[in-house]
Amino acid sequence: MTVDVHTKLDELLALVSEARSMPMSASCILNRAEVLAMLDELRELLPEELHHAEALLEEREAVVAEGRREAERLIEDARAEQARLVSEQEVVQEAHAYAVQLVDAARAETDRIRAETDDYVDGKLAGFEVALGKTLAAVTRGRERLARRGEQEAGAQDAAAEAQSVFGPDATAAAEGGWRDESEVQPPAQGYAAAR
Numbered sequence: 001m002t003v004d005v006h007t008k009l010d011e012l013l014a015l016v017s018e019a020r021s022m023p024m025s026a027s028c029i030l031n032r033a034e035v036l037a038m039l040d041e042l043r044e045l046l047p048e049e050l051h052h053a054e055a056l057l058e059e060r061e062a063v064v065a066e067g068r069r070e071a072e073r074l075i076e077d078a079r080a081e082q083a084r085l086v087s088e089q090e091v092v093q094e095a096h097a098y099a100v101q102l103v104d105a106a107r108a109e110t111d112r113i114r115a116e117t118d119d120y121v122d123g124k125l126a127g128f129e130v131a132l133g134k135t136l137a138a139v140t141r142g143r144e145r146l147a148r149r150g151e152q153e154a155g156a157q158d159a160a161a162e163a164q165s166v167f168g169p170d171a172t173a174a175a176e177g178g179w180r181d182e183s184e185v186q187p188p189a190q191g192y193a194a195a196r
Contacts, residue, residue: 005045005135012038012142027152035146042139046132053128060121067117071110078102 015035019028081102085095 005042005131008038008042008045009135009138012042012138016142016145025152027149030146030149032146035142039139039142042135046135053125053132056121056124056128060117063117063121064114067110067113071106071113074106074109075103078106 012035015038016028016030019030021028078099082095082099085099088095
């Protein structure tokens with residue numbers, strides 16, 4: 001079964017939503033290799049979606065060309081009919097008016113076919129534009145979440161180092177387990193007084 005961009009995005013969102021949360025934090029634990037692999041798959045799927053857009057444009061050109069050929073055929077038929085009617089002397093005026101009507105009708109039909117074709121293809125392209133926009137936005141959000149997680153991990157390590165420098169080695173475990181209320185953490189009397 002072919003996997004499309006939306007399916008792969010759903011898998012990525014499910015992976016982030018179901019990831020194990022970090023205690024006392026909004027962060028979560030993700031398998032970096034798994035997330036990067038899914039993002040690579042999304043990157044490979046995007047050219048396929050772009051290929052669909054190109055195919056749609058080619059389809060539009062084919063439909064427009066067919067409409068143009070049909071319009072030209074109608075105009076040629078109208079002119080042929082006009083020439084035939086004009087050749088009959090007794091109905092020259094009537095034939096001319098009728099031929100003009102045929103040409104006008106053919107041109108109106110050509111305009112109608114072209115307008116309908118353009119509206120159809122424009123609607124398809126607009127829908128594809130929206131889908132691509134959502135896909136790119138989702139990929140961007142995923143990358144931003146990974147970047148924020150890296151920044152939060154770096155911030156936690158800096159906080160642990162600062163706590164150890166102020167409160168001593170025992171503060172590292174408290175920093176790794178999350179900050180508690182100050183009343184629950186009793187600093188060493190000598191070191192704390194000296195630090196103040």
